[in-house]
Amino acid sequence: MILKGKVWKFGNNIDTDAIIPARYLNTSDPDELAKHIMEDADKDFPSKVKAGDLITADANFGCGSSREHAPIAIKAAGIQAVVAKSFARIFYRNAFNIGLPIFESEDASGKIKEGDEIEIDADRGVIKNITKSEEYTAKPIPPFMQELISSGGLIEWTKKRIMAS
Amino acid sequence: MTITEKILAAHSGRDEISAGELINAKVDLILANDITAPIAITEFKKIGAKDVFDKERIALIPDHFAPQKDIKAAEQCRMLRDFSREYNLGLYFEVGRMGVEHALLPEQGLVVPGDLVIGADSHTCTYGGLGAFSTGVGSTDVASAMATGECWFKVPESMKFIYYGKLNKWVSGKDLILHTIGDIGVDGALYRAMEFEGEVISPLPMAGRLTMCNMAIEAGGKNGIIVPDNITEQYAKNRAKREYKFYSSDKDAVYVDVREYDCSKIPLTVSCPHLPSNTKPAAELSSIAIDQVVVGSCTNGRIEDIREAAEIIKGKKVNPNVRMIVIPATQQIYLQAVKEGLAEIFVNAEAVFSTPTCGPCLGGHMGILAKGERAIATTNRNFVGRMGHPESEVYLSNPAVAAASAILGRIGTPEEVI
Secondary structure, eight states, rough: OOOEEEEEOOOOOOOOOHHHOOOOOTTOOOOHTTTTTTTTTTTTHHHHEEEEEEEEOSSTBBBBOOOOHHHHHHTTTTTTEEEEOOOOOOHHHHHHHTTEEEEEEEHHHHHHHTTTTTEETTHHHHEETTTTTTTEEOOOHHHHHHHHHHTTTHHHHHHHHHOOO | OHHHHHHHHTTTTOSOOTTTTTEEEEOSSSEEEETTHHHHHHHHHHHHSOOSSSSEEEEEEOSSSSSTHHHHHHHHHHHHHHHHEEEOSSSEEEETTTTHHHHHHHTTTTTOOOOOEEEEEEGGGGGGGTTTTEEEOOHHHHHHHHHSSSSEEEEEOEEEEEEEEEOOOEEEEEEEHHHHHHOOOOTTTTTTTTEEESSSTTOOOOOHHHHHGGGGGGTTTEEEEOOOOHHHHHHHHTTTTTTOOOOOOTTTTOEEEEEEEEEOOOOOEEOTOOTTTTTTEGGGGTBBSSEEEEHHHHHOOSHHHHHHHHHHHOOOOOOOOOEEOOSSHHHHHHHHHHHOOOOHHHHTTTTEEEESSOGGGEEESSSSTTTEEEEEEEOOOOTTTBBBSSSEEEEEOOOOHHHHHHHHHHOOOOOOOO
16 A cells, blocks of 8 residues: 655644544544544644645654544544654554554654655555655554454454454 | 553463563453444444343443533434443443443442453543553444454553652642653653552552552553552452452563652642643642632542542632532532532532533533633643633642632642641
């Protein structure tokens, strides 16, 4: 899978209240949630972001609440993937469970700047910065998580298990 | 092995287990609330399972936007009720019976020592106070576990936190955990288990233990945990609805980091905006004027917390510039507070005494901040916009500091008002 697009850059400790504020959680409709994506980190973000864009961030992206609405809103806003120095653990598992591609790379997180165009080879874990002609490596994805991705997420994986049993 | 590793091993049919392994483990209890359960229910139906794995081990608790704050919230709460009826679930808690989930489940003996619990709520880590492994997961995890009774985990590395010395007056579990988060940062325990022990933890009441483990997530931790002891036994023996088991850590258990704290040096601690790790001594914040005080939440809404706030506020008035909102976390706590005359103390002091809800903690309802307003709260997060407007501010403290601040109209300490 190749993911190519323009990057929006965020800092450290982007919490799930910044990604999707709780005041909008009286619905779980993905399109409704997408309208408020990253609103408390950058109030203009919902109008600036375009389908196909990507997000990079520093450490601990997605900290705070367990709300799956956070990766759902990111996905529904058309953001193809998130690259960060590190992810908070519940956000990390939620992203794999629902099929939002995420990549941990200190190198990429440090060197990619807002507006850069990048291309991620998801299978090889290689992140190319087309704007800067640089290449970074993402942390390998454990085999079980790869199985989740290739099944199409946790629900499909669970379906298969139930049918097999 | 550590207590965390032992519980995970026991629930995955293994004798030995080590940090870093990915496992599938059986869960003893699954919970979700009115924000997270709707997605879990929708996803569960996609799986096509004939039934849930166990009707008595799925707790659905409408507590965040309940009592239903608006039509959309009411629709979400109705999904929990309809699903519970459709599948005949035994642990659905309607308004009037519900409480803030992480206060309610231990109180009712529905989580017991040695359990493995997952919840679609990040503060599920609270039950480590009972010597259980519990951790927050997503709605899809809950959907899958409702069908299979299992969940995938990466066995976390463990960090040990040792507390020694004498606690200062009014310093409680809340201050210990805020101080610890201030020390290691909001990702200082990322993906890890946080095990708390030491001569200060041994006599720490269950309420304080639950508060400490509750905020492990605020340091990025997967779970907080305290090895069960006599205090655990006293708490569990008359309320446990299932058999329980005490696990402990081996002498040769592996810890990636061990930190020690001299508690005589830990002051009344406040987390300043906009991160729980941004801690300062309460005594250094006396120039910070406040508009609102909240005492409650899964962190500090237990009867001990309500008593502590009442002790400070008794016979006094809330500052005219401040609104004080006190929210007992469960119906049982509410009733106990009424019986002990605490409700009367708050009302006489001109504070609000509310029915249980998570409400203001996450900016839901029952005390939302306007632009530029500032609150001190016994809750757990002070992120941008957490309690309302993105330009409002939240300071986190223990109940005694919050109550003292309500009287003073600014951040202050109990010594200033008693």
